[in-house]
Amino acid sequence: MDVFLADYGWIVWLVLILIFVTIEMVTLELTFLMMALGGLGGLLSGLLGAPWWLQLIIAVVLSLVLLFGIRPPLLRALKRGGDPSKTNVDALLGLGGRVVRSVGANGGQVRLDNGETWTARLSPGVAPRDLQPGEIVSVTAIDGATAVVVPSEGNTR
Known part of the structure; x- marks a missing residue:
């Protein structure tokens, strides 16, 4: 199992990233975008030679930091820019x-x-x-x- 994850883990990360980006395009809540960016962190750590369990930890921690640290102010900034023209x-x-x-x-x-x-x-x-x-x-x-x-x-x- 470790050999398989070491050799083909990058494919798993790419599939997860594509799934998260696809779901984000439908929901537009920035949740799955943050998870995709966490997956990107896992992918990059795997390409740099990190073991699979460290890749998973990096992906989860990065996703949580983005979800709770970056997403709320980003959503506030996006909602603040409403159309000022009267209709x-x-x-x-x-x-x-x-x-x-x-x-x-x-x-x-x-x-x-x-x-x-x-x-x-x-x-x-x-x-x-x-x-x-x-x-x-x-x-x-x-x-x-x-x-x-x-x-x-x-x-x-």
Whole structure:
């Protein structure tokens, strides 16, 4: 058994590394990547002539150090870099636009600065009046498929 592991141990390490890398590509949790790097440490120690039991100890210790020492801060660093751009409804709040069809308490239509045309109604916090086509508005909320708008400082463009 010792002769077999001494002669062909590197093949076992390569197979383990490939299995760990393949599993990592599916899970993307960095756990199996750390185990693959531990296996790489075992492989390199075997190529340098270490006995099989020392290769195993090196692989296990290196995997544990990477799992508990490197993986947590690496995961924090990866999660910190989220996309800062707003999407969906959040991207519409505060967006400007122009009245296309008169907007009052009952509805109307506005074309937003992003090019989308939305059904709109006047915000309940604004003095009731009808906004005429061409007036500039800002989106304060989205209620279903309706943009709730308020008139902006400059009335027309």
